[in-house]
Amino acid sequence: MKQWIALIAVAAVSLGLTGCVTRSYTDEPELRGARAKQGYGSSGDAEVKAKERIWFWQDDFRNP
Incomplete structure (x- = not known):
């Protein structure tokens, strides 16, 4: 019986x-034109x- 309780607790x-996942929505300047060639990734100006x-169990988990 203790094994079942331990298994259920671990599960x-x-x-x-x-x-669960945490999604963040940011507002940041886009890298376009000459600045686009300088690097990849997020800039430090993101808000x-x-x-x-x-x-x-929510629909958005599998369909972002």
């Missing part, structure tokens, strides 16, 4: 840790507009 913890936590 619940792993599901809690991997069952986070919204953060959203999406769990695995």
Whole structure:
């Protein structure tokens, strides 16, 4: 019986840790023209507009 409780506890913890994603929506200047060749990735001027936590049972988890 203790093995089942331990197994269920481990499953619940792993599901809690991997069952969601956090999406951030940012507003940042786009790299176009001559500046586009300087580098890749995000600039340091990005401003986070919204953060959203999406769990695995929501439709947006598999269809972003």
